[in-house]
Amino acid sequence: MMHEAELLPDPPAGLTMAVEGVPTDPRLLEAADRAARQWLSAEYGSLPPGSAEHARACRAMFRETFNPYRPAVIDWPVLAPEARQRLISLPIWDIAVHTEGKARLRMKAYADTNPDPDWREAVGLNAWEESRHKHVLSRLVEAYGITLAPEPEYKVPRDTEWAYLVTGYSECIDSFFAFGLFALARRSGFFPPELVETFEPVIQEECRHILLFANWLAAHRATLPWWKRPVFEARVVAVWAFLAAERIGLARGMDGPDAAKQDNNFTLTGSQAVADEMDVATLMQLCLEENDRRFAGYDARLRRPTTTPALARTALAVIRTWRGVGRVIRPIFSRG
Ligand SMILES: [Fe+2]
Ligand SMILES: [Fe+2]
Numbered sequence: 290m291m292h293e294a295e296l297l298p299d300p301p302a303g304l305t306m307a308v309e310g311v312p313t314d315p316r317l318l319e320a321a322d323r324a325a326r327q328w329l330s331a332e333y334g335s336l337p338p339g340s341a342e343h344a345r346a347c348r349a350m351f352r353e354t355f356n357p358y359r360p361a362v363i364d365w366p367v368l369a370p371e372a373r374q375r376l377i378s379l380p381i382w383d384i385a386v387h388t389e390g391k392a393r394l395r396m397k398a399y400a401d402t403n404p405d406p407d408w409r410e411a412v413g414l415n416a417w418e419e420s421r422h423k424h425v426l427s428r429l430v431e432a433y434g435i436t437l438a439p440e441p442e443y444k445v446p447r448d449t450e451w452a453y454l455v456t457g458y459s460e461c462i463d464s465f466f467a468f469g470l471f472a473l474a475r476r477s478g479f480f481p482p483e484l485v486e487t488f489e490p491v492i493q494e495e496c497r498h499i500l501l502f503a504n505w506l507a508a509h510r511a512t513l514p515w516w517k518r519p520v521f522e523a524r525v526v527a528v529w530a531f532l533a534a535e536r537i538g539l540a541r542g543m544d545g546p547d548a549a550k551q552d553n554n555f556t557l558t559g560s561q562a563v564a565d566e567m568d569v570a571t572l573m574q575l576c577l578e579e580n581d582r583r584f585a586g587y588d589a590r591l592r593r594p595t596t597t598p599a600l601a602r603t604a605l606a607v608i609r610t611w612r613g614v615g616r617v618i619r620p621i622f623s624r625g
Contacts, residue, residue, distance in 0.1 A: 318358060322490055325356040325497070327586035336590040338504065339511025344407040347504045350591065351411040354497055356490050360424040365432035366483035375479065377435045382426070386437060388463075389423035392416075392456050394443045399453035408505060412453070415498055422491055454528045457502035458596075462532065464495040465597040468583055469576030496583040503594040529596075570608045573601045 330336065330346040337343060368376065396416035403409045430437055446452035471492050474480050513521055577598060584593050 321356050325354045325493055328354050330588045338507035348407040348411045351414055351501055358490055360428050372481055373433055377433055382435050383438050386426050389419050390443050393419035395446055395452040395456045398446050399449040402449045411501055415501055418494055458528055459532055461499045461594045461597050464499050465576055465580055467492055468579035469572055472575055472579050499594045503592045507592045570605055573605045577601055
């Protein structure tokens, strides 16, 4: 059994009161949840990445949209036997716990080495929120009797920038699919609504995380000396290649004997489990719509993650063109 004190360290300075003071009052929790979804910067004018105003705005966004929910007081809904069975048989829990554990460590390591106090604070708080996600998962596992494999040892990365890039881009991919998955779970009734609602703040929190990452990336690019840029862009390409290989490799691994246990494509696997008959194009469309909806409340002057939505839009266009061509060609061949 995991104890909260072991997993959830004190929140960063200045947020202790917010975390300890709010969680038991549902009205305040609701207000905090609303505040976590909408935010406008008090900074005047445009916010060019790399400027002091932009860095200040990102730090303020992350601090002011902080949701003080406390994992220990989450009221896990009682599930009917079939719903519980569906939940515990999803092959995602081990990898979800490992992902949060790794993300916490990597973000903390990068935050500690960042010389800018604004980014240090924001990324440090992001790391703390990852440890809270891990704790939420440990509570869920405990509440529904899910059996987990022993956790691997989490190693502090030596190359903290690489580790943060891998974690950030990985979250951009996973969150994009998780947004659609959530909408699906809501619509299809795969999980009872109370359980979906319980997880909702965690999903919105991931939206804030990738918003922060996209802005850090833009600021980092803007402040790098010109002679360091080619190496950095090569690293970004290498990160994407690594993530693609990791996902393809793990997708293949699913056919093996450990198929039911591990899968790093856990948001995709989750989507398949929630709606196994769902058309890929419909799922992509849903992910794109949810992505827009979740980001809509944040200051438009901040950057948004663009690569995963762009890839999804391209995939969608290819699928639709292919189907359109098929609709034209099929009758010609069937006549022949
Ligand atoms: Fe997380
Ligand atoms: Fe995250």
